[in-house]
Amino acid sequence: MMITTQKAKEEILSMLSSYPKVVIIGCGGCAATCQTGGSEQVKEWEEKILRGKVLASIICEEPCDERLVRRDLRRIKRELEEADAILVFSCGLGVQSVMDVTDKVCLPGLNSQFYGKAERLGRFFERCQACGDCLLGETGGICLLTRCPKGLRHGPCEGMTDGKCEVREELDCVWKAVYDRLEALGQLERLSRLHDPEDWSKHLHPQELIWQPGSSAKEAEE
């Protein structure tokens, strides 16, 4: 999921200062799990912080999906027409989906931090960078691009000291974990493979994945 944090109250209020009438949209997916843009947070902003300014609020099931945004916003069509701005408590994808659907001024209430897995509520860990070239099968299921601060495909670097990371000294070097995992799996030979560097020509922004008519999702990826 996309891990988010809420922007400072002062920053949000500053963004909203020239917009007297506001609609708030929350996220029923990732931001709700992160407790940054779910119903409680939206309610607090509507009833306490922006009291009297908010024409309507809604929790969109997944604001990053334009189809769901269109569907959910039908319920507050009139308020949206009246609003000067929309405050969106979701990741950047949600903010942009709402903007594309409504053509209104859309302001972000959250900062998108990283793709993370939830260990339990309030404990989120970055574990994937959507690199487009997954090597988890080679590394005992540990993402080096994410968990090594240098993103090395052949580590460790010479900065490792007593098994600790050069950059985040409180953490064990992830390469130690990879070695231990592959040893346990009887796959240490995988460490001897030389991987090519990333081909950045395949990652020109903005990336798109568009299924052609009649093709399957798998074919589109290929």
Place this chain on the structure above:
Amino acid sequence: MHTLIAQLDCPIASEVESFIASAKRLKSAGAYHLYNPGGGLHPLALGSLLQGELKKEVYLHFHPADCNRAALFSDLLTANVLGLEKVVLSAGQHPSKTYLKEAKPVYDLDLLQFLRMALRAKAGFDPANGALEEGLTLQIGVQAKVESPLELLRLKQMVDMGAEYVFLKWPSKHLPLSQLQKEIARPIYLSLGLDKIEKREREWREVMESGISGINIRIPAGQEAKGEEALKWFSRYPWSES
């Protein structure tokens, strides 16, 4: 005979005279090793000046922490043109550990990938596999530390790929030095921090007799007198036989 190498950080400065003067004070150094943690004067420029003025060998240290493969290849080409043959490759210190913490870390290549690119340049190929007019005349070494089986595996990989010598961060506890020397069969230069040197003759005699090719001492700016003292001490090896 051991080569004594003074490793110096490339200064963040707009003039080079004081740097050259500091380097000159290290009279016992047989060679210099220039490392730019990021944001300092370029080792190519300093190396060219040092080699020209002091007539001593210079090791240029390149790393991918703040350069992508295009910039690194450009550095290798330029070193070749300037006649600076000795290059030491490493992963390099993460920018967050340098004075410019806010800089973006690059690491377009890791050390093995960088080494492969450098060796291919030596063999006459650019990073896009185009043929160069002639291969680069470089002597390519790597910086390594061997405190675990994985680090030993990586070092052996690099030697198998063609690394010609090793700057071994010391202490590297995984294997006795003499055994490591036998296993990799390449010249080893021990890389020491100036503050970590304890002048215990008996211990160092064992190290010096293990087959290493030299000692590289990292000398922080402003500590040239202490650095020269350490270099001089090593130059007196085998010290007294008492």
